[in-house]
Amino acid sequence: MEVLTTIEGCVWRDVVVEAREEDLPDSAQDCLAVLTSPVAAEPWRVDALLRRVRDRGFTGLAVGPEPEIGWGSRVLAQRLGLVLVVAGHPTALARACWELVEGRDALTLSLVRRVAGSIEYHADDIGDLVRHLSAGIGHALALVDGVEVLHRAGPAIDPDLLAAIDTSRWVHQVWTPTAAAVSVRVDTRARAGLRLVIHAEGIDEPHLVALTTAAEIAMPAVAARILIDEIEDVSDVSRSSSLLADVLDAAGSVDAELHRRVTARGWRVHGWHLGFRVQSRARVDPLDLLRRVRPWLHSLPVETHATTRGRGVTGWFTFTSAPDGHGVDEAAGAIREMHRALLADLPVATGIGSVHSGPSGLVTTLGEAHDAARLATGRPSTHWLLHVDSLGLEQLLLAWTGTDTFVPAARALLGRLRPADRATLGAYLDHESSLLRTAESLGLHRNTVRQRMQRVQEVLGLDLQDPDVRLAVHLACRAVSAPHRGRE
Template sequence: MSDRLTLAALLAHPAGGGLHPVAGADPATEWRDLVVGAGETDLPDDGTGLLALLTSAPPATPWQQDALVRRVRDRGYRALAAPGAEGFGPGTRALAERLGLALLAVDEPMALARAAWELVEGRDALTLGYVRRVAQSIEYHADNLADLLRHLSASVGHGVALIDGEGVLLQAGGELPSAVHAAIDFGPWLDTVAVADGSAASVRVDSPSRAGLRLAVFGTGLSTFQLSALGIAAEVAMPAVAARILIDEVADVNDAAVASGLLRDFLERSDDRDAELEQRMLERGWRTTGYHLGFRMIGRSRVDTLQLLRFVTRELTALPLDSHVATSGRGVTGWLSFAAPPAPSRVEEAVRALRMLHASARRSFTVATGIGTLETGPAGLVATIEGAADAARLAADRSATGYFLRIDALGLEQLLLSWTGSDTFVPAAESLLAPLLARGPELVETLTAYLDHESGIAATADALGLHRNTVSTRIARAQELLGLDLADPETRLAVHLACRAVRR
C-alpha cells in the first residue's frame, strides 16, 4: 500500500456510504487497508492492522455480538464496520472498547469499500470523482454567487468559501476556521494547508475586477491525497466562480444605478405626489409611509460607493430593522422605517445600531455619518434624509465625535449651516476669506479645523496630523492676513461659518 487509510479520511469522503462511529472509534485511527466479506468467515484469517467490512448485518443477540467482537479482534483486526452496527448493545460496545476494536456502522458497504480504494490506491478515480461533481454542479443555474457556492458545496461534500486576505467573504457547507484561513498562502496559484482545526485546498480566483481572492474547499480529517484532489476540483470550479463574480457585479452596478436614480427622483419631487414613482418605490420594497430615521454616510476621501453600499447593505441585513439604502453622490443614503410611532428607547437603539455600523465601516472606509430626525410620511422621509445629509457634512470635520453626528444634537448650528449654503452668504464668505484662499487651501483647512475644535491647538494638530507649532504658525498667519481678532465670539462665529461655506 502506498499510504495508510485513516478513519478521518473515510468520514470526510463525500461518498463514504454513510459511515459513522459506534464505539471505540478515534478519527486518527489508521489501517493498512480494508477487507470485505459477506460474513465473518469470509474475512482473511490474518487481519493485523486491517479494517474489516461486512456486507451483512451482525447478529442481533448480545452473546452472539460479544462472540463476533472477540473472534474478529483475536484475528488481529482493529476495526469492524457493518450495516446495522448501531444495534450493538452497550455491553458489546464496552467490550469492543476494552479490546481496542473500533465499531463502525455503514449504510452502503460497497460505497465505503470504493471510498477506501480511492483513498489508498485509486487516487485518479478520487480526483475524477470530485471533478465530475464540480462539473455537474456548475451545470445548474445559480441565482448568484452565494447560490453557486451552495451548489458546489453540496456536490463535493465539503465546505466551500470565497476568501481574501482579510477573511471570509462568502461560504457554504460550514464555516472556514480562522486558523485554517490564517495558514493559507495567498501567493501561489494552488495551496493546500492542514492544521489542527481543519484543512483546505485553495486556488487563486482569476477575476479581472477583484484582486486577492481565493476559492477554498475545506473540511476536517482530509488526507493529503484528498486535499490534492480537491485542489484540482477547485481549479475546475474557479472559472465559473470568477464568471459569476463578474455577472453579479454588473447586476449590482445596474441595480445600484436604478436605486440611486429612484431615490434622486423621490427627493427632487418631494412636493409633488407621483403615483408612478411611489409604485416603483413600493416594488423595491421601499417604505415611505410610517415613521423614518434617515442616515447619510459619505467619504471623507475617495471611496468606492458600490463597495460601501455592499458593506452597509450586508451589515443592515443582520439587524432586526426595516432598512433601505442606495448610493447617492460620494456616499450612501438610507433610512430605517417603523410602521408605528417608535418609543424613544427604540429610536435610541436604532441610533446606537447606526453608530456601530459607522464604526464598522470606518475599519475599511474613510467615512463620516450623519443621522436625521425621526419624521413621518413621505414628506418626513425627505426631511430626515436632508437632515442626515447636513449632519454628515458637519461630521466630516468632527474627529472629536468620531466623524459621527446626529442632527438632533446640533440645534442652532443646523440653522446656521443651512444659512451658509444660501446664494447671498457664499459670495460674502469667499470675499472675507480671499486673503487666505489666494495662498492655497492649507490656511483655510487649518483655520476650519481650529474653529471646529473650539480653538484647541492640540486637538487641531491631532485631527490634521500636524505638529502643534505648525498649527500655531498657520493660525497666527491667518489672523494677520484677515486682520481680525478670533478671540471675539461674534468674529469667530462669522469666520467659522465662512470657512464652512467655502468648503461645502
C-alpha cells in the same frame, strides 16, 4: 502478504512492477518496487539486491515467497530504510497497487464530474453557487478575501488553517494536525485577492490532490458568477439611486407613477422615517461603501433601505408608527455602531437626521442627514459623526446655508420673534451690533433697540456675543428677508 520490515511515516507515491531487478528504473523516489520473478536464494545475493534497489531510490520492495528471507537480510533492509514485503502472489499485489493508483485518478475524475454537475444547477448568486459546489463535492467550501470569509458552505474553516494559506501562490495546499485545505486564486477583475478554499478533516494527501483539481475546475465558474453578481449589483444600485433622486426631486409630492415605482422597489414613503448619510472624507468607492453598510442594515429588526448617492451612501429607517424616544435612540445607536466599524478602515463621516413622517418627511430627514454628514467631515472631536437631534440650531444653520433645508430652518428659528423684533434683529446684525447705528437706521431710540435685542436673545435662547451664533442668525435673517423667498 507479509511485511517483514516497517519504517514509520513511510508513504509510497507510486508503484513500479517489473519481472527482474535489472528492469527497474535507475531513479525512483518514495516508490514501491514489485518483482514478479523469483530472486536468487543465496543470502549474500539477497543482500546485494536490497542494496541495489535502495540505491535506485526505492523505499519498498515486494518479492515472492521463495526463497525465504533470512533474519540478516531483514536487519539490513531495516538499516537501509527499505520496507521489505513478501507476497504470496506478486502479480496480485501488482494488480492491487494498480487499482489504488488508478483509484486516485478515479477520485479526481469523480470530483470533476461532481463540480460539473453542481455548475449546471441555477445559482441565484455567488453564495448559492458556493452551496451547490459544497453539496456536490461533499466537502466544506469558503470564498475568502485574505483572512475574511465572504461566503461559506459547510463547517467553518479552522482559523489556523486559513491563516496558513499562502495568498501569493496560484494553488496552495496546507495542513494542520486535524485538517487540510486546498485553495486556488479566483482570477477575476471584479475583485482582487479572492481565493476558493476546499477544506476537510481527516483526509490524506491523494484525496487533497484530487480536491486540488476540483478546485481549479470550479474556479472559473466562481469567477464568472462573481462578475455576473457585480454587473447585476451595479445595475441594481444605479436604478435605486436614480429612484431616490426622483423621490428627492419630487420634494414630497409623490404622484401615482412615482408611487408605483417606489412600491415596486419595496420602499414605503408613508410612515415615519429616520435618515442617515455616510460619505467619504477621502477617496472611497461608494459601491464598496454600500456593500459594507448593507450587512449592518440587514441585521436590524426594522425596515431599512440604502443606496449610493454622490460620494456616499444615503439610507433611512421606516417605522409604521411614530417611534418613541427609545426607538429613535436604538436606531441612532445602530448607526453609530456601524459608523465605528466603518471608521476602523475607511475615512468616512456620518450624519443622522431626525424623525419625520410621510413623503415630505422622508425628503426632510434625508436632507438633514446629508447636511449633518457635511458638517461632521470637519468634526474629528465627534469622531466624524453628528446627529441632528444633538446639535444646536445655530450649528445646523451654518451647515445648511447652501441647501434647500436652510430657509425652513431659518424660518423656524425667527418665527418665534415678533415682526418688530425680527426687523430690529436684522438691522442690528447688518450694522455690526451697533445700537446707535441700528437706532438711526430704524428711526428708534437707542433704549428701544436695547430692549428689543434683550427680548430677542431671551426668546431665541442664543448668545449673540458668540461669533458663530451671530453669523448663523445673520444668515437666517438675510435668507428669510430675501425678496425671492416671497411673503411669509
